[in-house]
Structures are given as structure tokens and as C-alpha cells.
Amino acid sequence: MTGHATTQSQPTTSYEAAAAQREARFLEALQAAGLRLTAQRRAICHYLARTDAHPTAQQIYEALKPQFPSLSLTTVYNTLDVLVRLGLVYALGGAGDRAVHYETNTEPHINLACLVCHRVIDLPMPEVGAWRSRVAEASGFKILGARLVYYGVCPECQRQNPADDNPPSE
Amino acid sequence: MTGHATTQSQPTTSYEAAAAQREARFLEALQAAGLRLTAQRRAICHYLARTDAHPTAQQIYEALKPQFPSLSLTTVYNTLDVLVRLGLVYALGGAGDRAVHYETNTEPHINLACLVCHRVIDLPMPEVGAWRSRVAEASGFKILGARLVYYGVCPECQRQNPADDNPPSE
């Protein structure tokens, strides 16, 4: 949408277009699953469609609370559960903190979790695309999501703790 | 060891030989890290070197408790932390239960976690071997472990709950 394409679609616009599309996919899937599109669910999908930060339930809650004071953390958990069960969002597990980080980027990639600063970044990796179906076929599993994560210490944190050779474990 | 090789090493023997070798690697690494080889750590390494079941801390504790009544769950956690920090064991995260499952198989493979029965099985995948270093190089991360997991429903659990389309999420 908004595809003026004067010379090239502006970064901002193209980003928002992609986000909107992703959000629409979420909402359609919820609807298709027979669920209602409540304001809470919309807000959460809106947020998820626009982050690449692998947030925790708590982070989503805090981000939305100001604009949506009645929102409850339980609803965030419930909605994430639904989205994970529909395979729209992946549950990645902890990153040094004890909270589950969620992932909305279903493009083939590997995640890198820093056990020190608890950030998770993406590393594109097209080869990964082939695995899912291969794994499903080879195992007979009904696959709902993936957790493709390498964990360790990011470059920044390595610089800040050159001596410390003992970061937390999970 | 025990390499009689009458005609071929017996399955049992070869399995035990591999396990013993893996255990030795654990113990050597602990020692190399300047840590003491206590009876508790030995017991835990012995157990880990011989399972392919991706156990939780609690499961390890319960398995060892009868033979080692004084063992404490805290020690199991502490030892797992050490092993994870040394990169000898990987922390895989939950499998439908809320507990972290640990992994001792450092051969390149993908894990499949069943969200219903909470079992995790291995799927060999040699290609995976190349990533770790590739990922490290591309990102600058110091990598300590991996969590290469697809989660869903195993064939057995699919059979038992044919109708149920809604397994738990994490």
C-alpha cells in the first residue's frame, strides 16, 4: 500500500507497509480460528507486527499499558498462547533472564541471544527455510514453531567484560 | 577401552565405551577449568554422559537421589550451570512443561520437542555442523551453546489426541 514509488519506496513507508501486512495476517488468522478481534488482541498484534526485538510478555505489557491502561498481563499471556498455537509467533525461551522471548519473524533465520544483556538478534539464513518441512517429514511431528537460537555473549558485552569469562548460563 | 575385538565390539560395550569417553571429557574439562572433581559432580557427569533423553534438573536429581541420598537439587543446578558455561552441555529450554531441558549431544543435530508428552528427540543433521562457527564469525558473538529445536506434537500424541488441535504453547 501507499506504493508511490517515486524512485524507490521510502524506507519508512515500505517498513510500515510490511508491518501492516504482517498485522493483517495475524488478525485474519485469529478470525479464521473463530476468535474475536478484541481491542486487546488488536493492540498486541499491532505491537508484535512492528517489533524485531523478541520481546517478553512483560515487555509487551509495559509497552502497551500507557496507551491501554486496562490491559492485563494475563491477557498478554493468553494472546501469545493463542498466537503460538496458531504458529504465527514462536516461543524462543530465555536469554539469560528467566523470561520467554517471543519471535514474530517467521522468515528463515537464526537467533543470537546474549546471556549478559538479554538481547536477541536475527541472523538471516536462507538455508534454514528448507528444514522445517524436512524435519516434519522425517519425524512425523506436527510442527508448531521453532527455537533456533545460539546463545553466548554479544560483541558489546564482550568489550565491557573482557576479563569475566563466566557469564550466566541460561 | 576393553577393546577385545573378538569379531566386532559388542553393541553394549561400544555404547558404554562411548559413554565413558564422553564422561571423561566432562571430567577433564571440569578439572581443566580449575574445578574439583567431587563425588556429586562425578555422579552428574556419569548420568549425563549416558542419557540421550534431554533431562531436566529435577529428573537428574530424582535419578541420582536413590544412589546418592545426600545430593541436593541445588547442586544439580550448580553443576549444570558450570557445564553449560563450559559449553559441554546445552540448555534447550522448555518442552511444554516449564522446566529447562538439558542436552549433552554436541553432534550436529536438530531437536524435536513434543509439547504434549514433553519428550525431546534428536534428529541427526550434519549440515548443522557448519553453522556454529559461521554464526560466530558473522556476528562476533562468543557462542556458548545452541538451542536448535522445533516444537509441536509427536506422532504418538497426535494419534492419542486426533481431535485436539490445541496443544499447550510452551
Added chain:
DNA sequence: CTCCAAACTTGGAATGATTCTAAAGTATTT
């Protein structure tokens, strides 16, 4: 061999993310 300090283990208490529950709110259907 004896003694000391450092390294370890242990049981119990504390933490805190996630789950559960019951009550109240909202949409949908009759």
C-alpha cells in the same frame, strides 16, 4: 600429620515468571 583457607554442598527460604480462578464485561444470537 595437622591445620587453614578456599572450594563445595546442603536445606530451607526467597524470587518471580507463568498459570489458574472466579467474577465482571462484551459481543452475538434468539
Added chain:
DNA sequence: AAATACTTTAGAATCATTCCAAGTTTGGAG
């Protein structure tokens, strides 16, 4: 409008994991 089916919400309950203080064990110095 009333009944019904879904949802949200606040607060309590869980329970895996972490923290802590105290008691043990270990390796080495003397």
C-alpha cells in the same frame, strides 16, 4: 431485552530456579 458464548481482569497460586547462611570436604603449607 434476555440468554448464551467469549473475553478480560485482578489477584491468588504454582513451582522451577535462585539465593543464602551454615556446615563439610579438599588440597596444600608448614
